[in-house]
Amino acid sequence: MLNSEIDHKRKPSHKINSLFINRWSPRSMTGEDIDDDDLMSLFEAARWAPSSYNNQPWRFIYAKRNTESWNKLFDLLYEGNKVWAKNAAALVVVISRKNFEYNEKPSITHQFDAGAAWENLALESCDRGIATHGMQGFDYQRAKTELGIPESYDVMAMIAIGKRGPKENLPPKLQEVEFPNDRKPLTEIVMEGYFREPEKH
Numbered sequence: 589m590l591n592s593e594i595d596h597k598r599k600p601s602h603k604i605n606s607l608f609i610n611r612w613s614p615r616s617m618t619g620e621d622i623d624d625d626d627l628m629s630l631f632e633a634a635r636w637a638p639s640s641y642n643n644q645p646w647r648f649i650y651a652k653r654n655t656e657s658w659n660k661l662f663d664l665l666y667e668g669n670k671v672w673a674k675n676a677a678a679l680v681v682v683i684s685r686k687n688f689e690y691n692e693k694p695s696i697t698h699q700f701d702a703g704a705a706w707e708n709l710a711l712e713s714c715d716r717g718i719a720t721h722g723m724q725g726f727d728y729q730r731a732k733t734e735l736g737i738p739e740s741y742d743v744m745a746m747i748a749i750g751k752r753g754p755k756e757n758l759p760p761k762l763q764e765v766e767f768p769n770d771r772k773p774l775t776e777i778v779m780e781g782y783f784r785e786p787e788k789h
């Protein structure tokens with residue numbers, strides 16, 4: 589069933605599971621903790637993503653708030669994300685191994701695979717009523733050095749995870765965009781047989 593806040597904002601053009609539409613990326617979070625069980629279930633969902641050769645290139649470096657690790661991850665964020673992500677319950681850095689483990693040859697799909705794992709995590713989280721928000725607004729280079737990430741991995745993104753808060757918790761500019769957004773029409777992203785730019789109207 590579609591959540592009420594979604595109902596008048598997002599209109600799927602074909603019938604799909606409501607979980608896909610209900611997931612969105614709120615910024616307002618309460619600062620409350622989430623259970624370890626819930627957090628591990630999110631990683632469990634990510635674990636079952638498909639990947640080329642079942643190589644499972646994704647790795648997740650997490651920090652819960654009020655821990656030493658939290659400061660390390662939080663300090664990587666750019667100011668625009670710090671302002672709201674400070675109320676997350678956990679931060680996660682998603683990294684992905686560049687080469688296949690079985691032969692050390694470059695995996696052309698490792699980022700695609702890691703993306704599938706993140707979406708699994710986000711959907712499981714949504715199903716549990718916990719918000720997730722992907723972030724590229726942080727210092728990738730510092731993440732590598734300060735978290736001890738080996739050269740064999742690429743840093744993909746960070747994720748803020750937390751309990752939803754009221755939009756009034758946010759600065760005015762962010763309150764204005766605290767709602768589920770829309771998508772391009774299918775006609776713009778799907779093409780039969782060969783590549784075509786969509787017709788301009």
Ligand SMILES: Cc1cc2nc3c(=O)[nH]c(=O)nc-3n(C[C@H](O)[C@H](O)[C@H](O)COP(=O)(O)O)c2cc1C
Pocket residue numbers: 611612613614669721722723724725726745768769
């Ligand atoms: C990899 C990735 C990086 C993102 N980076 C940021 C970010 O740094 N800051 C931010 O506020 N939102 C960020 N977003 C959120 C996107 O803007 C959001 O997912 C997109 O507008 C679609 O909206 P929805 O997730 O609510 O459906 C990011 C999302 C993804 C998947």
